[in-house]
Amino acid sequence: MNIHEYQAKRLLKSYGVPVAEGRAAFSAAEAEAAAKELPGPVYVVKSQIHAGGRGKGKFREASAGDKGGVRIAKSAREAAEEAKRMLGATLVTKQTGPAGKQVNRIYIEDGADIAKEFYLSALVDRGAGRIAFIASTEGGMNIEEVAKETPEKIVTIRIDPASGVMPHHGRRIASALKLQGAAWKQCVALVETLYAAFVEKDMSLLEINPLVLLKDGSLRVLDAKASFDDNALFRHPNVSEMRDATEEEPLERKAKEFDLSYVKLDGSIGCMVNGAGLAMATMDIIKHFGAEPANFLDVGGGASKEKVTEAFKIITSDPGVKGILVNIFGGIMRCDIIAEGIIAAVKETGLKVPLVVRLEGTNVGKGKEILARSGLAITPADDLEDAARKVVKAVG
Numbered sequence: 300m301n302i303h304e305y306q307a308k309r310l311l312k313s314y315g316v317p318v319a320e321g322r323a324a325f326s327a328a329e330a331e332a333a334a335k336e337l338p339g340p341v342y343v344v345k346s347q348i349h350a351g352g353r354g355k356g357k358f359r360e361a362s363a364g365d366k367g368g369v370r371i372a373k374s375a376r377e378a379a380e381e382a383k384r385m386l387g388a389t390l391v392t393k394q395t396g397p398a399g400k401q402v403n404r405i406y407i408e409d410g411a412d413i414a415k416e417f418y419l420s421a422l423v424d425r426g427a428g429r430i431a432f433i434a435s436t437e438g439g440m441n442i443e444e445v446a447k448e449t450p451e452k453i454v455t456i457r458i459d460p461a462s463g464v465m466p467h468h469g470r471r472i473a474s475a476l477k478l479q480g481a482a483w484k485q486c487v488a489l490v491e492t493l494y495a496a497f498v499e500k501d502m503s504l505l506e507i508n509p510l511v512l513l514k515d516g517s518l519r520v521l522d523a524k525a526s527f528d529d530n531a532l533f534r535h536p537n538v539s540e541m542r543d544a545t546e547e548e549p550l551e552r553k554a555k556e557f558d559l560s561y562v563k564l565d566g567s568i569g570c571m572v573n574g575a576g577l578a579m580a581t582m583d584i585i586k587h588f589g590a591e592p593a594n595f596l597d598v599g600g601g602a603s604k605e606k607v608t609e610a611f612k613i614i615t616s617d618p619g620v621k622g623i624l625v626n627i628f629g630g631i632m633r634c635d636i637i638a639e640g641i642i643a644a645v646k647e648t649g650l651k652v653p654l655v656v657r658l659e660g661t662n663v664g665k666g667k668e669i670l671a672r673s674g675l676a677i678t679p680a681d682d683l684e685d686a687a688r689k690v691v692k693a694v695g
Contacts (some may be wrong), residue, residue: 300527303347303539305406307505307523310538316489318424318520319423321408323347323405330382333407334375340374341410344381348400349546351508351524352392359399359550362389368402378407393443399560400592403545411519416509416597417476418442418453419499423504430497432490436471438509464494478512500538501531513539530573557609559598564589567621568690569614573598573632581626584687590694593620598632607640608647615648622694624686629660636662645675653693654678657686 302310309320322333334342345488346353346368353368368390376448380576382405391399399492424431435453437445445452454475459466469487478486497505504526511521542554554561560575568590572578575597582592592616598610614620642655657680658666670677678693680686 300529300532300538300542301349301546301680302525302527302538303349303404303406303543304345304523305404305419306348306541307525308520310500311493311496311520311523314492316492316496317485317518318412318523319409321406324382324407325403326404327379330405330407331375331379334372334378337407337409339375339409340373340585342375342378343408343410344372344378344385345406345408346385346390346402347404347406348388348390348395348402349543350392350394350400352394353390356395358385358388358392359391368392373563384408399454400546411511411521412514413511413514413521414514417511418445418508419472419476419494419510420504420506420508421502422506423454427457429460430470430494431455431457432468432476432494436476438511440571442508458494460655463498464491466491468677478518481516482512482518489518499531500525500535501528502526503528511695548605550616553616554596554610554613557606558608559596559606559613561597561610561613562595563617564592564594565619566593567619569593569596569617569623571596571598571610571614571618571623571625571627573627576625576642579630581624581683581687584683585624585691588687588691590691593617604636604640604643604650607637608644611641612648615644615650615652620652622690623650623655624690625654625656625658626683627656627658627660627684629658629663632660632664634658634660634666635669638666640676641672642669642675645673645677650676653689653690655680655686655693656680657683 305323310319320337323331326328330482356368363384370381372381385402389399394552418435418438420433433455440621456468456471469490472490473486474482500523506524507520507526511519515520527538548563550563551561568585570581570592572581578595585592592597596610598607614623655678678689680689
C-alpha cells in the first residue's frame with residue numbers, strides 16, 4: 300500500500316525525523332489558510348498523487364499552467380491560486396503513464412534554503428534477503444538517470460537482520476554523502492531512525508528524494524515516499540486508515556475486496572492462475588509466443604467457486620482483454636470447483652473473447668468433463684505450452 304507524501308512526512312515526524320512544517324489542503328481556500336499557518340515567506344505547493352516525477356510532470360489541462368506539479372509561491376494568496384490551478388487537473392509524469400493521475404489534494408509546505416541535495420532510501424532487497432539502504436550524492440529529480448549513466452555514484456549498504464542497523468552503517472552513508480560536522484552526526488542518527496520506522500511499520504520502501512543539506516548546516520527530509528506490506532497492515536490500523544482508494548486502479552481495488560492478487564498490465568491476454576510462481580510462468584510463456592499479458596491474477600490455493608467467478612468478472616471488465624488463459628494446478632484447489640466457477644462466470648458475463656483452459660491436478664478428470672459438457676466455447680489445453688500457443692493464436 301502506498302501513501303501520500305504528506306502522510307509519509309507526518310509518520311516520519313512522529314519518529315523525530317526532521318521535516319518542514321506543512322499542511323494538506325483539499326481546496327484553494329484550505330491551501331490559503333494552511334499557508335497562513337506556516338512561517339513563510341516562501342511556500343512550496345505540491346500536488347499529491349501516488350507517483351514520482353511530479354516536479355517535471357505536465358498537466359493535461361491548459362488551465363493548470365505549465366509549471367509542473369511542484370510550485371513555489373511567495374504569499375498565501377499565491378499558494379491558493381496555484382492550488383486552484385492544480386486541484387482537479389490531471390498530472391502526467393514518467394511514473395503515471397500517459398493516462399496521468401487526477402490531483403485531489405495539495406500539500407503546502409514551508410520553503411527551504413537548500414545548499415545540497417542527496418538521495419536516500421531503504422527497501423527490501425529480496426535477492427539478499429535483507430533491508431538495504433541506497434544513498435547517492437546526486438539527489439533530486441534525475442536519480443533514474445544517475446543509476447543508468449553513473450551507477451558508481453550510488454552506494455548500497457545491506458543490513459544484517461541479526462544485528463539490525465548499527466552506528467557504522469550510518470557512518471558509511473554519511474561518508475558516502477560527503478557530509479561533515481553536525482550534518483555528519485545527524486545523518487548517522489537519521490539512518491538509525493529510518494531503519495526503526497521501516498521495521499516497526501512493515502514498510503517495503505521508504506524513499507527520501509531529496510534529503511537536503513540546508514545552508515545552516517542541518518539536514519531535512521524534503522520529500523518522502525512510503526510503501527507498506529499489504530500482508531502486515533492488520534498490525535497497523537493507523538497506516539491502513541491512510542489508504543487513498545482514489546489513487547488505486549479500480550479493478551485492483553475490486554480484487555482486494557475478494558482477497559485476490561491482481562495487477563493490471565497493458566497486454567491483451569487475461570490470465571487467471573493459482574499461485575504467484577505459476578502466474579509469473581504463465582505471463583512469461585505468453586510473452587515467449589509473441590503476445591502480452593493483460594494482468595497478473597492469482598486466485599490463491601483454496602479459492603471457492605464464487606471467488607473464481609469474481610476473478611473472471613474482474614478480468615473481463617478490462618476492455619483491453621482480447622482473450623483469456625486459465626492455468627490451474629489443483630492441489631488444495633480442486634479442478635472441478637474451478638471448472639464450475641469458470642462456467643458460472645462465462646454465463647454471467649456473456650463472454651465474447653476466446654477462452655483457453657488448462658487444468659491439472661486434483662479432480663482434473665472431473666473438471667475437464669464439466670467443461671466439455673457445458674456446451675460453451677471453451678478451448679481445452681493439454682499443458683501450459685499448448686495453452687499459450689492456442690490463446691495467442693486465437694487473439695491473433
